[in-house]
Amino acid sequence: MPTPEKHALLSASSASRWLNCTAAPHFEEQFQKTTSEYAEEGRLAHSVCELKVLKKFTPMSSRTFTTRYNKLKKDPLYNVEMDKTSELYIEHLTEAAMMYSRPPAVTAEVVVDFSDYVPGGFGTCDCVMIGGDTLNITDYKHGKGVLVSAENNPQMRLYALGALKRYQPVYGNTIKNVRMTIIQPRIQSEPSVETITADALIAWGETIRPIAQQAYMGPGDFRPGEHCRFCRGKAQCRARADVNTALEEFKDCVPRNCSAPSYGANTLTDDEIGDLLVRGKELVKWYNDLEDYALQTILNGGQISGWKAVAGRSVRTFTDQDAAIEAVLAAGYDEALVYDRKPKTLTALEQLMGKAEFMDKLGSFVVKPLGKPTLAPMSDKREAYNPAAADFAEAAQSSGGIE
Ligand code: SF4
DSSP states (O other), X not given: OOGGGGGOSSOSTTHHHHTTOTTHHHHHTTSOOOOOHHHHHHHHXXXXXXXXXXXXXXXXXXXXXXXXXXXXXXXXXXXXXXHHHHHHHHHHHHHHHHTSSSOOEEEEEEEEEOTTTSTTOEEEEEEEEEETTEEEEEEEOOOOSSOOOOTTOHHHHHHHHHHHHHHHHHHTTOXXXXXXXXXXXXXXXXXXXXXXXXXXXHXXXXXXXXXXXXXXXXXXXXXXXXXXXXXXXXXXXXXHHHHHHOHHHHHHTSOOOTTSOOTXXXXXXXXXXXXXXXXXXXXHHHHHHHHHHHHHHHHTTOOOTTOOOOOOOOOOOXXXXXXXXXHHHHTTOOHHHHOOOOXXXXXXXXXXXXXXXXXXXXXXXXXXXXXXXXXXXXXXXXXXXXXXXXXXXXXXXXXXOOO
């Protein structure tokens, strides 16, 4: 992802955190920034996407493209999936470009400055498209762990504010609408989009300006919540620990009727269980973060009082699988009994063929059964599970009625 954000105290990508917890930016400074193989892989995937945007929308010879692409492919983290996901990214950008009545101006990896709203704020938009009265900014996300929505997304809005500022000298006040798109092809085929007017975007920028100022100046207010997830200090933050160890809070939601002891009074109501589930969710995440931190500390040679690292469960494996199989065959077992002949999975075949050919040749064979019911808070964007619809889908599927 964008290199310049490494140096911004209030980065766009961490905006959902510092907008909620204004203490976070300075608090995090004491903890070392780390990178992971996933992050490096994401960086490489962005480079592939950037190259393809330039090839698609700007003059670039095939030779230059091939030379640059071959160089990227030599990276040990390159894998063929990046080729497919970047193609999907280009497909979406092409569709977005076709929404304009005339070909829009398209640029990749645009550094934008949103310091009018956020002190020292700047970052990089993966793709900016401008035409008519609409600015379209797109962010490619290679991660497949957490699905990110473009709706009310402060990262996208800050990029958009920066892009408005950058292109204002060229386009003046002709830009009236801003379309913000997140493409996360490894977990969702359709992009997530939010469109708002330029005026509404600027008004939003005004609302966050004082919060950004407070976060920049410090010390700010510690406010634990879901946004702690990517905070570098999430395990060592005392405010988060205080909230999660405030057991009195839990007592409040389980009223006891001591004057009239009965089995009823000793049984949690469904409302109480709903409330406890909400409160306990953050507690579980926090505990997991503490475990990760403690294990890493011990593995790094440190000590966590009362805890040690042990080897986890492992499975047996052959030192040399080919030699082992040969030994089985030599023992007289038939090959048909030794080998399983399995077709590739649906996802692997889609990666092999590409989305378009896959849908063309295999689309009619694909069904998507309703997933197993799982508990989710009311705020979850998915529709509530409907047992009747699930039964119907199962019956239709078994009779071959769903396509
Ligand atoms: S862990 Fe949460 S509360 Fe603590 S500084 Fe980070 S974001 Fe703020």
